Amino acid sequence: KQEVTQIPAALSVPEGENLVLNCSFTDSAIYNLQWFRQDPGKGLTSLLLIQSSQREQTSGRLNASLDKSSGRSTLYIAASQPGDSATYLCAVILREYGNKLVFGAGTILRVKS
Amino acid sequence: GAVVSQHPSRVICKSGTSVKIECRSLDFQATTMFWYRQFPKKSLMLMATSNEGSKATYEQGVEKDKFLINHASLTLSTLTVTSAHPEDSSFYICSARDPMNTEAFFGQGTRLTVV
Numbered sequence: 001k002q003e004v005t006q007i008p009a010a011l012s013v014p015e016g017e018n019l020v021l022n023c024s025f026t027d028s029a030i031y032n033l034q035w036f037r038q039d040p041g042k043g044l045t046s047l048l049l050i051q052s053s054q055r056e057q058t059s060g061r062l063n064a065s066l067d068k069s070s071g072r073s074t075l076y077i078a079a080s081q082p083g084d085s086a087t088y089l090c091a092v093i094l095r096e097y098g099n100k101l102v103f104g105a106g107t108i109l110r111v112k113s
Numbered sequence: 114g115a116v117v118s119q120h121p122s123r124v125i126c127k128s129g130t131s132v133k134i135e136c137r138s139l140d141f142q143a144t145t146m147f148w149y150r151q152f153p154k155k156s157l158m159l160m161a162t163s164n165e166g167s168k169a170t171y172e173q174g175v176e177k178d179k180f181l182i183n184h185a186s187l188t189l190s191t192l193t194v195t196s197a198h199p200e201d202s203s204f205y206i207c208s209a210r211d212p213m214n215t216e217a218f219f220g221q222g223t224r225l226t227v228v
Contacts, residue, residue, distance in 0.1 A: 032215050043119065043206055044157075044219035089156060091217070099215050101147070101208070105156040 002027045004092055006104035013080055014112050021075040021107045023090035028068045031095040035064050035075050038087045038106070047088075048075070080111045116140055117209045119220025126197055126227055134192045134223045136207030142187035143209035147217075148180070151204040163190040197227040 003026045013019050023033075032051050036044040048057045048064040050073070056065040063076040073090055087108050091101040116139040126132050136146055144165045149157040161182050162170040169182035179201075181193040190209075194201055206222045 034217060036219070041204070041222070041224065043222040044208075046216060046218060049216045093215055093217070099145070099210055099217075100159065100162065101217055102159075103156045 002030075002092060002094060002102045004090060004102050004104035006088075006090060006107050008107060009105065010108040010110075012110040012112065015080060015082060017080050017111075018076070018078050019080055019109070021077070021088050021090075021109070023073040023075070023104055025071045025073075025092045025102075028071050030068065030092040031099060032093040033064075033066050033073050034091050034093060034101070035062075035073075036089045036091065038089060040087075044089065077109075080109075082111045082113045085110050117207065117218045117220045119207050119223055121223060122221055123224045124226070126225070128198055128227055129196055131193055131195045132197055132225060134194075134205055134207070134225075136190045136192070136209070136220050138188050138209040138218075141209075141211050141213075143190075144187060144212065145210055146184060146190040147208040147210075148182060148190075148192050149206045149208065151206060151222075157206060160192075194225065197225070199227045201225065202227045 005024045007022045034049045035047040038044050050057050050066040061078040066073045087106045089106045091103045094100045118137045120135045146163040148160045151157050159172050160175045163182045163184040165184045171177045184190040207220045208217050210217050
């Protein structure tokens with residue numbers, strides 16, 4: 001059974017700091033991996049999708065890496081801003097079951113101004 | 114990116130009544146949609162996979178008679194919470210997958226409160 005773990009559970013940093021969020025998964029036979037952002041009481045916003053054949057994806061100040069063999073992904077946020085405060089979720093996409101997503105519990109990020 | 118619209122965003126209903134939540138993919142056809150439930154400060158729990166033109170696939174422990182799913186078209190799936198009870202109060206989120214690249218897009222979520 002695929003399990004996804006995110007560390008840390010919560011993180012508080014001063015504005016401008018670079019930070020790394022970690023995601024690990026138990027079964028390396030994933031199809032793809034996706035990072036999301038969730039604001040309180042809202043749905044999920046897709047940040048980055050990494051295909052299983054890729055090692056990283058970048059979008060603006062965000063960079064996500066994927067190491068399938070070790071079962072790890074990281075989300076790097078450069079020059080953090082208060083507007084980055086949210087919960088960040090990673091999910092692995094399984095080829096079976098119609099590309100089902102298995103989520104981690106998330107990292108709650110707070111960027112202090 | 115693709116847009117998934119979920120409606121309503123908030124609903125309050127009385128115990129014993131039924132509530133329908135709609136999930137629409139606005140700019141792509143989704144043969145598969147997913148329904149999740151999220152408890153406070155917890156991650157998303159997959160409830161069921163909705164398949165266009167066929168029966169939904171429910172996760173273990175999810176009552177199919179309680180949570181009715183209909184996926185009548187390639188752009189619309191509905192979740193009906195039947196005979197709602199206060200313990201059904203939760204945040205429900207739908208998701209649709211872009212068939213071109215497997216990227217999943219989520220609706221805005223529905224906050225259901227049963228009183």
